[in-house]
Structure formats: structure tokens, C-alpha cells
Amino acid sequence: MKLCEINFDGIVGPSHNYAGLSLGNLASARNAGAVSEPRAAALQGIDKMRANLALGLAQGIFLPHPRPDRQWLMDLGTTIDDADPALAANALSASAMWAANAATVSPAPDSADAKCHLTVANLRTMPHRSHEWPATLAQLRLAFAGEGFAVHGPVPPAFGDEGAANHMRVASSHCEPGVEIFVYGISGGAFPARQHIEASKAIARLHRLDPDRVIFAEQSEAAIAAGAFHNDVVAVANERLLFAHELAFADRDSLVTACERLVPGFEYVEVPAAEVPLADAIKSYLFNAQLVTPPDGQPTLIVPTEARETRSVWGWIEKHIGGNGPIRKVEVVDVRQSMANGGGPACLRLRVVADPDMVDPRFMVDNDKLDRISGVIERHWPEEIHHDLQRPALIAKIERARLALLETLGLSELA
Ligand code: SUG
Numbered sequence: 001m002k003l004c005e006i007n008f009d010g011i012v013g014p015s016h017n018y019a020g021l022s023l024g025n026l027a028s029a030r031n032a033g034a035v036s037e038p039r040a041a042a043l044q045g046i047d048k049m050r051a052n053l054a055l056g057l058a059q060g061i062f063l064p065h066p067r068p069d070r071q072w073l074m075d076l077g078t079t080i081d082d083a084d085p086a087l088a089a090n091a092l093s094a095s096a097m098w099a100a101n102a103a104t105v106s107p108a109p110d111s112a113d114a115k116c117h118l119t120v121a122n123l124r125t126m127p128h129r130s131h132e133w134p135a136t137l138a139q140l141r142l143a144f145a146g147e148g149f150a151v152h153g154p155v156p157p158a159f160g161d162e163g164a165a166n167h168m169r170v171a172s173s174h175c176e177p178g179v180e181i182f183v184y185g186i187s188g189g190a191f192p193a194r195q196h197i198e199a200s201k202a203i204a205r206l207h208r209l210d211p212d213r214v215i216f217a218e219q220s221e222a223a224i225a226a227g228a229f230h231n232d233v234v235a236v237a238n239e240r241l242l243f244a245h246e247l248a249f250a251d252r253d254s255l256v257t258a259c260e261r262l263v264p265g266f267e268y269v270e271v272p273a274a275e276v277p278l279a280d281a282i283k284s285y286l287f288n289a290q291l292v293t294p295p296d297g298q299p300t301l302i303v304p305t306e307a308r309e310t311r312s313v314w315g316w317i318e319k320h321i322g323g324n325g326p327i328r329k330v331e332v333v334d335v336r337q338s339m340a341n342g343g344g345p346a347c348l349r350l351r352v353v354a355d356p357d358m359v360d361p362r363f364m365v366d367n368d369k370l371d372r373i374s375g376v377i378e379r380h381w382p383e384e385i386h387h388d389l390q391r392p393a394l395i396a397k398i399e400r401a402r403l404a405l406l407e408t409l410g411l412s413e414l415a
Contacts (some may be wrong), residue, residue, distance in 0.1 A: 008059075009059070011405070016041045018341060037383065042381050050370055052302075060363045064096060066135065066399070068395065073087070085390070096136065098338075100230075100350055102121060105352050108354070109176060110178050113208055115148055119207070142414070160194050165195075168183070170259055179214070180215070182197075182214065183217050185224050186221070189225045193224060195219075201216070233285065233287060233288050234281060240263060241267050276316050284306045284310035284313045288304070289346055290345050304339055308332050333345055369409075
């Protein structure tokens with residue numbers, strides 16, 4: 001069995017649009033009502049996956065969900081034709097593309113039963129995301145059906161859980177037992193805290209983690225108030241490295257001390273607010289980067305183009321790399337369509353440390369399969385979506401597009 005980190009990217013669905021649905025997510029609010037480009041958005045995501053493959057990383061996919069979610073509308077006593085526009089937008093969101101919110105993952109080396117555990121996120125805080133979990137769970141059950149995995153249903157909706165976006169793992173290498181950091185928020189400010197500590201504690205128990213190797217860290221109020229609606233907007237970890245903004249955590253010192261005690265070779269890289277103000281970090285998504293270790297062993301940061309365009313951020317990156325800091329390389333990817341809804345490179349992927357041969361191969365990709373997927377996107381994804389979300393011809397096109405993709409991938413059972 002050969003464990004490695006696999007990035008599963010959510011393919012951007014054909015209903016991708018800007019409806020301004022996420023309170024506390026500044027990009028979503030700023031772009032409310034803008035014209036979206038689902039085809040370009042999905043192709044940007046495919047190019048990001050190609051860049052990961054070119055780095056020598058293992059790459060997987062998750063599929064768009066059925067949209068509009070007719071079952072959800074039926075449970076609310078309405079249909080896509082009759083629903084008021086706000087409800088219709090909630091039923092049509094392509095938010096499942098942000099796979100970092102699909103589930104929390106604890107790899108086999110961390111669990112008492114040596115299985116890789118995945119708990120689907122309930123996403124109960126935002127109405128448009130609260131109905132994602134059944135379609136996510138169906139995919140997790142197919143992709144990770146093997147004996148080495150344990151897939152769990154959502155934590156009860158009393159407590160908000162937003163998946164891996166608020167979870168980090170530090171370990172001397174992916175294959176060694178790690179320390180899992182669950183970051184939670186406490187409500188009180190203008191924006192909701194989407195991850196509750198009770199949900200995180202439940203997941204740590206369900207995943208059979210060693211309580212001595214689990215840390216619960218509070219997100220700083222300043223970060224939430226500045227628009228860090230998920231911790232992965234202000235921090236990211238990979239193997240021995242934790243990379244974070246100075247203002248990410250309520251009590252940074254305790255977190256760093258615990259990691260130093262538990263993880264051999266642990267390194268903390270902090271970006272001071274004096275060099276990169278929180279607002280610049282959030283606008284540019286410096287921390288919503290994929291921090292990865294390609295086969296060449298050089299820790300690499302995959303940032304969105306917005307990071308290069310933000311002077312303080314790009315200056316910090318150049319200084320760090322030029323000064324021989326622990327992050328050795330930077331790659332820039334264009335995911336502007338997703339960024340405009342508050343989703344950067346790291347939001348678009350779920351990391352799973354596992355043996356790729358144990359994953360259902362329909363969820364793994366190489367360049368040939370990405371060619372076939374882009375072919376379907378080019379043929380079927382709408383070029384633009386304006387504000388006429390309930391137009392019957394658009395709805396029919398969106399539904400047909402997804403079915404064409406499922407058929408191409410041999411996944412029609414998800415229909
Ligand atoms: O949940 N945006 C998503 C972005 C998720 C980013 N994920 C991570 N940080 N891991 C959200 O706020 C916008 C939808 C709209 O406004 O139409 C949205 O749902």
C-alpha cells in the first residue's frame with residue numbers, strides 16, 4: 001500500500017452563477033448580480049488540475065450536483081418554476097465545486113482503526129450549501145467504497161460543520177501519524193462563524209483520533225470580521241509546515257507550541273500584518289493556496305493570479321523564496337470565475353491521503369480523461385448566465401450538461 005496525497009477537485013457545475021448568497025464572504029457579496037461564465041469557470045478548474053498533474057501530483061475529481069435541486073424544492077413545497085427568485089438561486093447554486101467543504105478527512109495513520117475516515121460536511125449555516133451533503137455523500141460512498149475507508153454521514157445540524165476548510169494536518173510526512181488541527185469560530189460579530197467546536201469534537205471522536213494528537217484552535221474574531229469565513233482563507237498546512245497570517249488564530253502561541261512539541265521538524269511560517277494587511281491576504285487569497293510537496297520534494301505554493309496582482313502579497317512571496325524560506329516554489333493559476341465567489345485554489349480541492357489504487361478509478365484523472373471532460377464542458381456548459389436563472393431553456397441545458405458528463409465518466413448511477 002502506497003499512501004500519497006490526492007487532491008480531489010470539484011468540477012465547476014453548469015449552473016455556476018453570482019447570486020450573492022454567502023454572508024461574510026466578501027467576494028460573493030461584491031459580485032452579486034454579475035454575469036457568470038460557467039464554461040470558462042469549469043475550464044479554468046480543468047487547467048488547474050492539469051497544472052497539478054504536471055507537478056507530478058495525484059489528481060481526482062468530484063462531480064457537479066443535480067441543479068436545480070428539485071428534491072430540496074419539493075421538500076419546501078415548491079418547484080423551480082414557482083419558487084421565488086431567492087429560493088430558486090439557493091436551489092441552483094454550483095457551490096459544490098468548493099470541495100474543501102465536502103468533508104473532513106483523517107488519513108489512516110491518524111486513526112485507531114488504521115482506516116481513512118471521511119465525514120461529509122453538513123454545511124448547515126448557508127441555505128444554498130445546506131442541501132449539498134446528500135449528493136456529496138453519494139459520491140464519497142462510491143469513490144471510497146474500499147475496506148480501507150470509513151465514510152460517515154453528517155454531524156447533526158445542531159452544530160455547523162464546513163469540512164476540511166477548517167481542518168489542517170501537520171505531520172513529518174503524509175504517511176506518518178499526524179496532528180490534526182480543528183479550527184472553529186465563535187459567533188458574535190457581524191458575520192456568522194460557520195464551524196462550531198461541537199461539530200469538530202464529534203468528528204475527532206468519529207474518526208477515532210488520539211485525543212493527545214488533536215488540537216482545537218479558535219479562529220480570531222478579527223479574521224472572521226475581515227471576511228475569513230473559513231480558516232483556509234488565512235492559513236494552510238502541509239506536512240511539517242504551517243503557513244498562516246499573524247491574525248489567523250485567537251491564540252497563535254499555544255497552537256505553535258503544541259505543534260512544535262508533537263511534530264518532529266515542525267516549521268511555522270507567519271506573514272506579519274505589517275507586511276501583508278489582513279485585507280490584502282483575503283482579497284488576494286494568499287493562504288487559499290495549495291501548499292503541496294511534488295515528487296521533487298520542494299514545498300510549492302499554488303496561488304491564484306490575484307496574489308501576483310496584490311503588491312504586498314507578491315512582495316512577501318518573492319522575499320520568502322529569495323531568502324531561502326521553507327516554501328521553495330510558487331505556481332500561479334487562473335481561477336478567476338471561482339475567486340469571484342470567494343473560492344480560491346484550495347477551496348476547489350479536497351485532500352485525501354490514501355493509496356490511489358484503492359480509490360474508485362472513475363474519480364481519478366489523467367490528461368486524457370481531462371481532455372474528455374473538457375470536451376463535454378465545451379459542448380454543454382452555458383457560456384454565460386445572466387439574471388434569468390429560472391428560464392426553462394437554461395434549466396434544461398444545465399440538467400442535460402450534467403447528465404452528459406456523468407455518462408462520459410461512467411457515473412450515470414449518480415443521476
Ligand atoms: O461557502 N461561496 C462559497 C465559497 C467557499 C470557499 N471555500 C473555502 N474557503 N474552502 C462559500 O461562501 C458563493 C455563492 C454565491 O454567492 O452565489 C459561495 O457559496
